[in-house]
Amino acid sequence: MTSVKLYLLKLFITAVGFSITATLLYPVVYIFLTAFSKLPTISLDAAYFTLDNFVTVINDGDFRSSLFLSSLVSGATVFLALLFITPAAYAFSRFRFRGKSTALYSYLIFSQVSGGFGVASLVALFVFLGKLNLVNIYVLPFLYVSGMVPFNTWLLKNYFDNIPRELDEAAFVDGSGWWTLMFRVVLPSSRAPMLVLAIFAFMGAWSEFILANLFGFQTLPVFMYRYIGARTIYWNIFAATAILYAAPMIIMYMVAQRFVGEAVRMGVKG
Amino acid sequence: MGKPKSKEELLFPTKTALILVIPSLFLFIFFNIWPIAFSAYLAFTNANHINIYNPDYPARPLMFIGLSNFMKLFNDPAFYYSLLKTLLFLATSVPLKILVGVGLAFLLSTPLIYGRKIMRGLLLTPWAIPAILSVMIWRSVLDPSYGPVTQFFSFIVGRPFQAVGTIMNEWDSFLVYNIIETWLAYPFVMTVVGGAISGIPKEIIEASIVDGAGVFTRTTKVVLPLIIRTIAFVAVLTSGASLQAFLIPFVLNDGGPMIRFMGKLVNSNDLLLLYGYHRFMRDYEWGYAAAFYLIVVLILSVYVYVWFKLVFQRGGK
Known part of the structure; x- marks a missing residue:
């Protein structure tokens, strides 16, 4: 093949590739552009460009209280996830104990069907939380963390496995106690895995919809769901809301990009 | 300590x-x-939203009713219709996801392309967006009055395309479920299969070029057999997602239009998990919904058993 022909072929395949990409990304581009439009749809006319949609959303008291609730729930979820899951993952990585592999396999298997089991247990969860008088906003972060335990214990355990345990043993030879070991050796060397866990916990809580909707807590996803359930939908306002909602997620995704593949492989997302 | x-x-x-x-x-x-x-x-009680909190509710006291819920379930046309639709969804969405994902993996693996990294990054966008937001974004491009995708499909099929809204078409909305499910899942298929393709030793490809294999033969006779196991593995994993689809039908159009099936009004696109949710939240038949979800847990257990076997035949993850 001559180089000119090869060059043309490359150009052609590249053009095909980018057309496919553009087609697949169209819904996202559409939402992005609609957020800046005076019409409830895309408009390429400069006369219809506006930032008012964002102003409208931010001035909406309902949006602000949902944002507050979402932030609160997500923050609490991150805190509880670190508190509950980090020590467990450390123990799974470092210690041998009875029932360890059973627990790990159960977590692995469960994380594969967690979405379906989650919905399948909604009726019973609703009934027994109702009977225990536990349907309140404080329970939501605990519910979220409990759902995160299987996958995130694995994720974090894999990180701990990569931190040399010589560190622990050196500290032991130095004669330090468990607490010193924990706070001086383990925690500082596990900053990276804990950051990953925090990001995953935040993304999980920020985007959880089914439970929040069932129990009637108006977090941001529930707020948006109710908005598009209305009779008249101002799609440009919705688009602005969607961008404000997605912004923290996109930032987190960029930080956590290389871990997301692993999460999806284990069936956490989607 | x-x-x-x-x-x-x-x-x-x-x-x-x-x-x-x-x-x-x-x-x-x-x-x-x-x-x-x-x-x-x-599942073995007649629980509903009243007697569960007030067991002596005179009109319907809470009690064990044996297998009645299961009998009712297996005699319910809506249950069979939901099961049928879920199986159909599996049969259509899984091949579609594999086709798009593998196709893109091949596209990104050819050396005959510029801007590969940018393209891969852009194509991973559905991963960066939470599934719930993705479905709502699709709801907006499918809007009956403004949605550009609805306008485009209406133009293609030559009649109003009615996937969402007040007037819905059963198969239009089913088609859209497939498209959205594919959109959500292709980055996963693409990434895993792409990894397998880049793992093929260069020597094998070069040897086939020396032997005079063209692009087509090379792809179908050399590369494909080497990655077919990976594709099968991905197919099993992604069937799990199709089987557990809930957000798409729920958020998009709440199970599609009502149709008459064997003399009963049913939600035409109630996929498995959504069917139970409707019995729970619409009919308030909590015992019945629990019985149904028990069956779902059974089905998912069978699925996860197959998945587990497969992972271990591959020698662990």
Whole structure:
């Protein structure tokens, strides 16, 4: 093949590739552009460009209280996830104990069907939380963390496995106690895995919809769901809301990009 | 917790380990496993939204009704229709996801392309967006009055395309479920299959070029057989997602239009999980919904058993 022909072929395949990409990304581009439009749809006319949609959303008291609730729930979820899951993952990585592999396999298997089991247990969860008088906003972060335990214990355990345990043993030879070991050796060397866990916990809580909707807590996803359930939908306002909602997620995704593949492989997302 | 007394205790401190593991394990069992066990109790009762809180409710006191819920379920046309639709969804969405994902993986693996990295990054966008937001974004481009995708499809099929809204077409909305499910899942298929393709030794490809194999032969006779196991593996994983689809039908159009099936009005696109949710939230038949979800747990257990076998035949993850 001559180089000119090869060059043309490359150009052609590249053009095909980018057309496919553009087609697949169209819904996202559409939402992005609609957020800046005076019409409830895309408009390429400069006369219809506006930032008012964002102003409208931010001035909406309902949006602000949902944002507050979402932030609160997500923050609490991150805190509880670190508190509950980090020590467990450390123990799974470092210690041998009875029932360890059973627990790990159960977590692995469960994380594969967690979405379906989650919905399948909604009726019973609703009934027994109702009977225990536990349907309140404080329970939501605990519910979220409990759902995160299987996958995130694995994720974090894999990180701990990569931190040399010589560190622990050196500290032991130095004669330090468990607490010193924990706070001086383990925690500082596990900053990276804990950051990953925090990001995953935040993304999980920020985007959880089914439970929040069932129990009637108006977090941001529930707020948006109710908005598009209305009779008249101002799609440009919705688009602005969607961008404000997605912004923290996109930032987190960029930080956590290389871990997301692993999460999806284990069936956490989607 | 004191000091570790010996190296032995540092390595195998059962008590310490349990103290660290049990809180999260308890949380997991309490909120995830216990409700499923509790479902097994509800499934044999006539529980609804009133008698569950007030067992002596005169019109319908809470009581065990044996297998009645299951009998009712197996005689319910809506249940069969939902099962049928879910199987159909599996049969259509899984090949579609594999086709798009593998196609893109091949496209990104050819050296005959510029801007590969940018393209891959852009194509991973559906991963960066939470599934719930993705479905709502699709709802907006499908809007009956403004949605550009609806306008485009209406133009293609030459009649109003009615996937969402007040007037819906059963198969239009089913088609859209497939498109959205594919959109959500292709980055996963693309990434895993792409990884397998780039793992093929260069020598094999070069040898086939020396032997005079063209692009087509090379792809179908050399590369494809080497990655077919990966594709099968991905297909099993992604079937799990199709089987557990809930957000798409729920958020997009709440199970599509009502149709008449065997003399009963049913939601035409109630995929498995949504069918139970409707019995729970619309009919308030909580015992019946619990019985149904018990069946779903059974189905998912069979699926996860197949998945587990497959992972271990591959020698672990």
